[in-house]
Amino acid sequence: MFPSECAPSRRNFLKTAAFSAGVSAISLSSQPAFSEDAEINVIGPKKGYSPQIGTLVSMMTWMRSAMLRSVKGMLPKDLDYLIDDKANTIGSLLMHLAATDRIYQINTFEGNALKELPASYKEKWGAAMELGDAARKTIKGHDLEYYLNLLKEVREQTFAEFRKRDDNWLLAVDKEWGWGPTNNYCKWFHVCEHESNHNGQIKFLRKRVPGAKGDSE
Numbered sequence: 655m656f657p658s659e660c661a662p663s664r665r666n667f668l669k670t671a672a673f674s675a676g677v678s679a680i681s682l683s684s685q686p687a688f689s690e691d692a693e694i695n696v697i698g699p700k701k702g703y704s705p706q707i708g709t710l711v712s713m714m715t716w717m718r719s720a721m722l723r724s725v726k727g728m729l730p731k732d733l734d735y736l737i738d739d740k741a742n743t744i745g746s747l748l749m750h751l752a753a754t755d756r757i758y759q760i761n762t763f764e765g766n767a768l769k770e771l772p773a774s775y776k777e778k779w780g781a782a783m784e785l786g787d788a789a790r791k792t793i794k795g796h797d798l799e800y801y802l803n804l805l806k807e808v809r810e811q812t813f814a815e816f817r818k819r820d821d822n823w824l825l826a827v828d829k830e831w832g833w834g835p836t837n838n839y840c841k842w843f844h845v846c847e848h849e850s851n852h853n854g855q856i857k858f859l860r861k862r863v864p865g866a867k868g869d870s871e
Contacts, residue, residue, distance in 0.1 A: 694719055706821040710839065711813060714846045718809065721751070721853045724860065725798060732863045733801070734794045744859050746789040747852050748801035749782035755808040757783060758845055762838050763815045767830075 694716060700708035725733075725744065733745035742750075756779055760766045781788035827837045860866060 691715070691719075702817055704820045704824070706824050706839065707816050707819065710824070710842055710846075711816060713843070714809075714849075717846050717849050717853070718805075721849055721856070722802070724853055724856050725801075728798050728860070730795065730797050732860070732866075733796065733798060735859070735863045736790065737859060737862050739790075741859070742785050742789060742855075743794065744856050745796060745801060746782065746785060746793045747856055747859075749779075749793055749804060750785055750789070751849055751852060752801075752804040752808045753779035753782040754845055754848055755805075755812050758841055759808075759812060759815065762841055768832075 697712045697716065698709050699705040700711050702708075703711055725748065728744065730745075733748075734743050736743055756775065757768065757771070760771060760775060761768060766772070781792050824839045824842075825837050827835050828841075829835050831841075
């Protein structure tokens with residue numbers, strides 16, 4: 655179900671997570687807060703959530719804010735730009751992030767194994783989840799607001815479900831998960847780490863859109 659670059663092995667997942675955390679710590683030293691949320695840079699428990707879930711929410715919110723800054727002001731032609739015939743567009747990557755949230759909702763909230771995804775998921779999100787040729791052919795012609803609305807809608811569903819659950823649920827281990835025994839915390843932290851990974855791709859692609867201006871990052 656996942657593109658090869660999006661489905662880490664147990665070992666690679668841990669390595670990537672550690673590397674992403676290190677890079678984020680380095681880049682924070684030279685970047686100001688970039689959200690209207692005055693507490694965006696305070697990682698920890700959040701009102702309305704159990705302590706561990708709130709901490710996860712704060713990390714996911716921080717990462718989403720960083721990703722949204724990467725696509726700010728982009729036009730449909732920029733979102734549809736293909737750097738080569740093997741690449742993914744920025745629009746496809748944005749929809750892929752929404753599809754990732756949704757697939758983890760189905761697994762962790764609804765109890766479905768990934769090999770038992772409902773037809774409705776495959777119809778709406780299949781191309782975005784798989785990326786590649788299917789996404790290049792079908793995900794195009796949308797403005798930025800279209801993708802941002804999808805991301806917002808799915809993430810709001812995620813956080814609403816988080817508010818119904820506690821830390822015992824978050825720490826519950828799935829012994830049948832493909833990476834080995836994996837708790838819900840790791841699954842949803844991967845959603846955050848996954849967004850960091852694709853944010854780097856988005857920033858790379860944005861700088862190569864025809865007419866793009868350079869920046870200091």
